[in-house]
Amino acid sequence: MDEERLLEELKTVFPQRPEVAEGPGDDAAAIRLPGTGRLLLTAVDQVVAGVHVLPGEAPERIAGKLVRRNVSDIAAMGGAPAYAMLTAAMNPLSQEFLTAFHRGVQNACGEYGICVVGGDVSSLPEPGAVFTLSLFGYSEPGTLKLRRFARPGDLLCGTGCYGRSFESGHHLNFRPRLREGLFLGKSEAVHAMMDVSDGLLKDARRMALESGLSLNFDCGRIPLRAGASVEDALCDGEDYELICAVAPEGAEALCSAFPNLTRMGCFTDGVPGAVSGIPVLNKKGFDHFHEDT
Amino acid sequence: MDEERLLEELKTVFPQRPEVAEGPGDDAAAIRLPGTGRLLLTAVDQVVAGVHVLPGEAPERIAGKLVRRNVSDIAAMGGAPAYAMLTAAMNPLSQEFLTAFHRGVQNACGEYGICVVGGDVSSLPEPGAVFTLSLFGYSEPGTLKLRRFARPGDLLCGTGCYGRSFESGHHLNFRPRLREGLFLGKSEAVHAMMDVSDGLLKDARRMALESGLSLNFDCGRIPLRAGASVEDALCDGEDYELICAVAPEGAEALCSAFPNLTRMGCFTDGVPGAVSGIPVLNKKGFDHFHEDT
Numbered sequence: 001m002d003e004e005r006l007l008e009e010l011k012t013v014f015p016q017r018p019e020v021a022e023g024p025g026d027d028a029a030a031i032r033l034p035g036t037g038r039l040l041l042t043a044v045d046q047v048v049a050g051v052h053v054l055p056g057e058a059p060e061r062i063a064g065k066l067v068r069r070n071v072s073d074i075a076a077m078g079g080a081p082a083y084a085m086l087t088a089a090m091n092p093l094s095q096e097f098l099t100a101f102h103r104g105v106q107n108a109c110g111e112y113g114i115c116v117v118g119g120d121v122s123s124l125p126e127p128g129a130v131f132t133l134s135l136f137g138y139s140e141p142g143t144l145k146l147r148r149f150a151r152p153g154d155l156l157c158g159t160g161c162y163g164r165s166f167e168s169g170h171h172l173n174f175r176p177r178l179r180e181g182l183f184l185g186k187s188e189a190v191h192a193m194m195d196v197s198d199g200l201l202k203d204a205r206r207m208a209l210e211s212g213l214s215l216n217f218d219c220g221r222i223p224l225r226a227g228a229s230v231e232d233a234l235c236d237g238e239d240y241e242l243i244c245a246v247a248p249e250g251a252e253a254l255c256s257a258f259p260n261l262t263r264m265g266c267f268t269d270g271v272p273g274a275v276s277g278i279p280v281l282n283k284k285g286f287d288h289f290h291e292d293t
Numbered sequence: 294m295d296e297e298r299l300l301e302e303l304k305t306v307f308p309q310r311p312e313v314a315e316g317p318g319d320d321a322a323a324i325r326l327p328g329t330g331r332l333l334l335t336a337v338d339q340v341v342a343g344v345h346v347l348p349g350e351a352p353e354r355i356a357g358k359l360v361r362r363n364v365s366d367i368a369a370m371g372g373a374p375a376y377a378m379l380t381a382a383m384n385p386l387s388q389e390f391l392t393a394f395h396r397g398v399q400n401a402c403g404e405y406g407i408c409v410v411g412g413d414v415s416s417l418p419e420p421g422a423v424f425t426l427s428l429f430g431y432s433e434p435g436t437l438k439l440r441r442f443a444r445p446g447d448l449l450c451g452t453g454c455y456g457r458s459f460e461s462g463h464h465l466n467f468r469p470r471l472r473e474g475l476f477l478g479k480s481e482a483v484h485a486m487m488d489v490s491d492g493l494l495k496d497a498r499r500m501a502l503e504s505g506l507s508l509n510f511d512c513g514r515i516p517l518r519a520g521a522s523v524e525d526a527l528c529d530g531e532d533y534e535l536i537c538a539v540a541p542e543g544a545e546a547l548c549s550a551f552p553n554l555t556r557m558g559c560f561t562d563g564v565p566g567a568v569s570g571i572p573v574l575n576k577k578g579f580d581h582f583h584e585d586t
Contacts, residue, residue: 002388006391009391009392009395010412013395013396013399014395014399014402014408014409014410015399015408016410017408018409018410020376020410023409023410023411024409024410024411024412028411029376029378029410029411031410033326033328033329034511035326035328035329035331036328038328042376042381042410043378043411044380044411044413044425044427045413046380046413048382048418048419050418051415051416051417052415055418063437082323083313083322083335084338085322085335085427087337087339087425089339089341089423095295095299098302098552099306101396102302102303102306102307103306106306106307106308109307115307115308115309115316115565116303116307116316116317117307117309117313117316117322117324118316118321118322118335118337119317119337120318120337120339121296121299122339122341122344122345123344124341124343124421125341125342125348126343126419126420126421127419128417130382130415130417130419130423132380132413134335134337134427136429175576188492246551247337293427
């Protein structure tokens with residue numbers, strides 16, 4: 001199972017309509033709303049027990065992660081979330097668990113002004129738990145910074161720090177970069193933006209590849225989470241930070257406005273997706289597929 | 294696990310915003326779009342292997358059912374579908390299966406003008422398969438016929454025929470009543486509408502209960518699928534037909550316009566949700582939870 005190949009397939013299999021500004025492949029889809037200049041953004045993510053959270057994780061924590069993963073996707077599109085649809089498929093199907101889970105979803109959604117408008121619950125024939133959240137929101141025209149929009153000479157900048165997300169518990173209690181995303185989305189200096197969920201190296205490389213550029217990391221500048229090595233920062237996943245490609249003349253002002261925004265490399269003309277400036281790595285990027293078949 | 298109790302809980306736990314014309318509890322949610330008079334409709338449904346389809350069912354058939362179940366929900370709101378978001382969680386996670394599944398989704402979506410704009414794929418730690426589709430669409434102002442809008446004296450009318458959906462294969466190859474839903478949504482004589490997925494008795498009773506009315510069935514008039522008894526028609530699920538509450542003076546014209554629309558009972562003042570005119574039943578309504586804990 002190859003994530004890149006799957007994505008290519010999705011782009012081929014599902015033709016898009018003219019009003020779809022962005023279909024499969026970025027953090028969220030973007031649809032031009034009739035009668036307004038605004039874009040409807042839609043993202044969907046899953047949390048599977050035993051894949052994204054440990055089996056037996058508390059319902060409130062599963063709920064929080066499910067909501068915040070999706071908010072991070074909307075933030076990466078420079079938008080604000082508004083409404084959500086929820087599904088749960090479980091065995092055993094426990095009313096007590098669902099009550100706590102739904103309260104957890106509402107608590108997390110309440111923080112971001114999200115209204116849960118519907119959902120579905122099903123049993124599973126075998127023990128397990130699969131939760132999905134479809135999140136939709138709005139963004140203003142001109143704020144869409146797709147990952148393929150990086151330009152030669154742009155600096156790679158990122159919010160927060162990287163590595164050891166699972167070990168530190170960050171993957172459960174992170175704060176999606178909604179405020180930063182709204183600000184960066186409005187900045188003319190920012191050309192491309194995405195969230196980092198599969199590891200800094202893998203995701204920044206995707207931005208370079210889809211923009212037809214090479215990427216040179218300045219690894220000494222990558223902010224490390226407590227106890228993380230450069231390799232951890234490059235390869236561990238689930239950071240839920242935003243990275244962006246910034247015109248060099250605008251980077252200083254942006255980094256002053258957001259002290260947690262750091263310059264970590266630059267995009268250059270060259271072989272698309274080629275990465276330089278990194279050490280020899282033993283880890284590989286985090287793969288949400290959890291297997292490599 | 295009690296579906297009605299769960300729904301009551303969802304309505305309590307998730308507060309709605311003023312622009313949400315309908316939140317959890319009907320076939321789809323309805324949100325007033327800023328700057329236009331239109332409503333954004335959103336529905337979500339799951340297909341779980343071993344619950345909604347037999348384990349080992351072909352990917353194209355799973356895909357078709359997943360899409361059409363959701364289209365039926367949008368049809369029941371008098372709307373037209375437009376965009377979809379897709380998730381799959383599987384073990385084993387097979388590229389071959391996913392390719393066939395995605396083609397099946399596109400084939401079914403193509404029939405209804407639906408554009409798949411995004412999705413997510415995950416592995417499962419144990420063998421199994423869970424698929425979800427979130428479907429978005431639009432409806433015009435005034436076409437929303439919520440299930441709680443039935444009035445005393447309204448006739449219960451329904452499209453198509455009922456019973457033995459699983460045995461006949463109808464649950465996999467049905468045609469959602471999109472054209473009928475659009476027409477009935479625009480008709481002033483139609484007050485309430487919903488789709489029948491949990492069985493005619495259970496769903497029609499819901500319409501009565503939520504409208505604060507009793508329901509008197511005229512069982513001799515219920516159209517039966519080949520080989521189905523009245524009890525099958527009342528209690529089997531997965532018919533994916535539309536039922537509606539129609540002002541008596543408008544019913545004749547509607548039934549002439551749609552020969553597959555049949556009058557099957559009437560709503561009256563009385564104990565909310567009380568049902569008369571049905572035989573003693575051994576079956577109970579189909580329950581998608583698949584268990585009664």
